[in-house]
Amino acid sequence: MDDSNTSHFRPKRPSCFMRQLERGYFVGGRLWLEKEGELYMGMGRAILLERIDQYGSIAAAARSMNLGYRNAWLWIEALNRLAPSPLVEKSIGGVGGGNAYLTEEGKKAVKQYRKLKDKFEEFLEQLE
Amino acid sequence: MDDSNTSHFRPKRPSCFMRQLERGYFVGGRLWLEKEGELYMGMGRAILLERIDQYGSIAAAARSMNLGYRNAWLWIEALNRLAPSPLVEKSIGGVGGGNAYLTEEGKKAVKQYRKLKDKFEEFLEQLE
Numbered sequence: 637m638d639d640s641n642t643s644h645f646r647p648k649r650p651s652c653f654m655r656q657l658e659r660g661y662f663v664g665g666r667l668w669l670e671k672e673g674e675l676y677m678g679m680g681r682a683i684l685l686e687r688i689d690q691y692g693s694i695a696a697a698a699r700s701m702n703l704g705y706r707n708a709w710l711w712i713e714a715l716n717r718l719a720p721s722p723l724v725e726k727s728i729g730g731v732g733g734g735n736a737y738l739t740e741e742g743k744k745a746v747k748q749y750r751k752l753k754d755k756f757e758e759f760l761e762q763l764e
Numbered sequence: 765m766d767d768s769n770t771s772h773f774r775p776k777r778p779s780c781f782m783r784q785l786e787r788g789y790f791v792g793g794r795l796w797l798e799k800e801g802e803l804y805m806g807m808g809r810a811i812l813l814e815r816i817d818q819y820g821s822i823a824a825a826a827r828s829m830n831l832g833y834r835n836a837w838l839w840i841e842a843l844n845r846l847a848p849s850p851l852v853e854k855s856i857g858g859v860g861g862g863n864a865y866l867t868e869e870g871k872k873a874v875k876q877y878r879k880l881k882d883k884f885e886e887f888l889e890q891l892e
Contacts, residue, residue: 657797659848660799660800661797661798661799661804662797662798662799663795663796663797663880664794664795664796664797664798665793665794665795665796665884666792666793666794667791667792667793668791668792668793669785669789669790669791669792670789670790670792671788671789671790672788676789720787752791752891755887755891756793756887759883759884759887763880763883
């Protein structure tokens, strides 16, 4: 999954990586981080964070990836709770609920997951 | 997931690999093969094949991994259909439905997935 793919984000298979092998077979993979048995970070959540950084709005970020607003909130709630410190903060809401932005910890978390994703793609590439 | 873990097979998370990172975080991963958009081989199916090889019986293999008999049949149906040639064959049924065994292609498929799994575990091990 490269960046051009992530703009065609498919909520049903948010964290799937795919690589074509020979004879019509594909190798598929997922990679995520969890804490206390709960999903912390995956491809979908990393994209949501990036979009929040880009749009400054949870609603716009969710809309851009065809993610329900309620789900976006649930993801952010879990991200903030399971991270060492909150990843997303909200400015005081005006019309439309105000803006949202990534904290330093949030930017770090996105970078870390992107690095993990790159390594995973390299791993899949070298499989025969 | 090492071999001792696979004997505590959990049908709800059949293909999950886990590795503990620092500060209570875990990295989780899945790896599978698919064809025509359909799941072909994953950890659960590989274990089922190994158990069929071990017990010579689909019912016993399924039972040993807490897998429903009907699901075992559905998995085998898909494996046989999506493989280059059938992986599991059945001898003519007597009392209890007869025996089952792996074909050469079946043994090869198990070995290939095991190798993939080993590489994936190595990959997870070297993550920071």
